[in-house]
Amino acid sequence: MEFRRDINGLRAIAVALVVLFHFGVPGFQGGFIGVDVFFVISGYLMTGIIFSRMRKETFTILGFYLDRARRIVPALACLCFVVLLVGWALLLPVNYVELGKQVLGSLAFVSNFLYSQEAGYFEQAAHEKWLLHTWSLSVEWQFYLLYPLALVALRLFVPIDKLRWFILAAAMLSLAISVYASSRWSIHAYFLLPTRAWEMLAGALVFLFPLRRMHTDKVSWEWVGIGLILFSAMFFSSQLDWPGALAVLPVLGTALIILQARQDSIVTSNSVSTFLGKTSYSVYLWHWPVVVWINYFGLGGEAAWTVLGIAASILLGYLSYRFIENMARQRRSRPARAFHSSRPLLHIGVPTTAAAVFGMAIIVSNGVSQRMSEDFYAAMGRLDLPRMNNGWCFYDVNSDENLAVGSEGLHCVRGESGAPLKGLLFGDSFAGHYGPFWDRVGKDISAEINSVTTNWCYPSTNDVIYGDSSTRSYDQCLINRQYFLENVSDYDFVVLSGSWRNIYTSNQMQGVYDAIAYAAQRTRLVIVMPTPTYFDVNVKNIYARSMLFNIDFDISHFAKTGDAEAVEANRAVEAFAEQYDNVVYIDREALFNVDGLPSEVTAENIPFNYDENGHISIYGSKMAAESFTSSSSYRELSRQLMEVRNAKARLKPKPDPKPRELVTQWLTNWDMPNSAVITW
Structure with missing residues (x-):
C-alpha cells in the first residue's frame, strides 16, 4: 500500500497519548486509548495488504507472516535483550526470574495471557513489569496469525467481494463479547484477543466499506474524528470497564480520520506528526521500560524526571527506528530472491534466539542469585x-x-x-x-x-x-x-x-x-x-x-x-x-x-x-x-x-489417692492414743 500521511499522523497521536498517560501527565488520564487507535490502524492496513494481494493472486500466508515478523520482531528482540542486561544490575533474583518469563512471553507473543492472570493493567503493581506493554503486540500478532487463515479458508467458499459481510458479523460479535466481558472479567477483557478483535476488524471495515465525500465534508469529519479521540483521552479514565461500550468512541474517531484520507491535514501531516508517526513503534517499545526505571527508583511523578523520561523515550525510539527498523525495511525492499535466502531467518532468528536463551538462562539459574551478597540474603x-x-x-x-x-x-x-x-x-x-x-x-x-x-x-x-x-x-x-x-x-x-x-x-x-x-x-x-x-x-x-x-x-x-x-x-x-x-x-x-x-x-x-x-x-x-x-x-x-x-x-478432677496416702489418712483419723500412732 502507498504511504498515507494521515495514517502516519494517526500513529503519532496514538503513541503520544500512550506516552503521556504512562508518564502520568495531567489531563491525559484516558491516554490508554492510544492502543485502541493503533488497533484500528493495524486492522485497516493488514486488510488492505491481504485483499490487494488476493485480488492480484500474489497473497501467501508465509509471505505475510514474514513481512510482519520483519516489522515487529528485530526491535522487540533488541529491547528484550537490553532490558535483561539492565535487570542484571538492578533486579532482585525473584524479579529477575519474572523478567525472564516476561521476555519469553513477549517473544512468543503470548504475554497478554501471562498478564491477564496477574494484576490489572492500571494497578500500581503494573509499574514493576518491564514488558507489560508488549501485551498489545501479542494481541496484534495473534490477530495476524488467525485473520489471514480465516480469510483464505472463507475464500474457498465465498467470493472475495462477499468476505466483508463475514468480517462485519465477526466485528459485531467481538464487540458484544467485549461489552459483556468488560464488566464481569475486566482484566481478561482488557488483555485478550476476543474482546479486542472488533477494534482491528473496525479498521478492516473502513477499508472494505469506503465512503466518498466532498473535500469540505472531509475536513469536518476529520475534526469530528480528532475530537472523539481527544475527548476520550482527556475525559475517560482507568475506572471505566475497558474495552466496553465507550471504546466505540475512539475507534469511531480513528475510523473517521482514515476514511477522509486527508494528506494535507494540519494535524496529521505536520513535521512533528511525521517524525513521531514514523518512529511510533519504537517509541512505544522503549517508553515503558523508561517509565518502569523511573518508578523503580521512586522518581515517578516528579516533573523533571517526567520530561527527561519522555525525551529519553523519543531518543531511544529514534535510534531503534534508525538502526533496527530502517535496516529491516531496506532488507525487505531488496529483490525477491532475497526472500529465498537465509537472510530473513538470520535477521529475525538470531536476535530472537539470543534474547530467548538469555531469558531461559535467567529462569534456570533462579535469577542468578550469586549476584547478591550473603549479608543481603541474611537480612x-x-x-x-x-x-x-x-x-x-x-x-x-x-x-x-x-x-x-x-x-x-x-x-x-x-x-x-x-x-x-x-x-x-x-x-x-x-x-x-x-x-x-x-x-x-x-x-x-x-x-x-x-x-x-x-x-x-x-x-x-x-x-x-x-x-x-x-x-x-x-x-x-x-x-x-x-x-x-x-x-x-x-x-x-x-x-x-x-x-x-x-x-x-x-x-x-x-x-x-x-x-x-x-x-x-x-x-x-x-x-x-x-x-x-x-x-x-x-x-x-x-x-x-x-x-x-x-x-x-x-x-x-x-x-x-x-x-x-x-x-x-x-x-x-x-x-x-x-x-x-x-x-x-x-x-x-x-x-x-x-x-x-x-x-x-x-x-x-x-x-x-x-x-x-x-x-x-x-x-x-x-x-x-x-x-x-x-x-x-x-x-x-x-x-x-x-x-x-x-x-x-x-x-480439673483431683487424682485418686495412692495406697500409701489412704493408709496414712486412715491411721491419722483413727481415734487412738498418740503414742500408738504407727509411723508409716
Missing part, C-alpha cells in the same frame, strides 16, 4: 513468610513438594511447650503468618499453641475454598477442617485467621461465620485475627531494593486501593464476633503500631508486610507481637486467658 531471610522450611509452622503444600498431604500437617507446636493452657491456631496462610506472633504471645501467657494451617484453608465448617480445588492444598484442607471439627473442644482457646478479603469478595463468609459459632460453642475462648494491610505493590521487594541501592524507603508512596475490601471484610468479621461473649476480635491497630500509633512499618522503618497480598513476614509477625504485648488489648486478652486457665484448674 532478607527474616522478611520471608514463616513456613515449615524456615522453622515455622505454615504447612505450605502448595509450593513445597517435600511436605506430604496428611496428618503431618496437624501437629506443629509453638509457644511454651507442655504448658497447661492449650491453644489451636487454625486457618490459611493468613493464620500461618501469625505463627511467630503466637509463639511469642504463647510464651508470655504460658500457653502451648498447635498450628494447623495450609494454603487457602480458611476457617470453615464446609469444603469450600477460594483457591484451586484441584491442588494438594485442597486435599490437605479437607484433613485440617475435619481435625478442627473433631478436636476443637480439646483446646482451651482457639485462634482463627484467614484472608477475609478474598473470602469476602468470593461470597464465602458464611463458612467463616459457621466456624466461629462452632468454636464458640465448644471452647472457652475464640480469638479472631484481622487481615493486615493490602498494598498494590510488593513492599518487601521495594524495601529490599532500597537496601541494595541505599534509597530512602517511604511506604506512604505506595497505593492501597485493594485494601478497602480488606477493611470492609475485617469489619464484617468483627461485627459477627461481637454476637458472642467468648469471641474476641483483635483489630489491626493493636498489632501494627509504633509506640501505640498505627503504622505500616516498624520503628526501624521496615515493613510488616511480606508481599502485596496482605501477608506479613517473620519479622513483621514478631514485631506485631512486640507492639501487641504493650497494648491495652493484650492486657484484656491476658485477663481473659487467665480466667480460662483458672476455670480449667477448678474443673
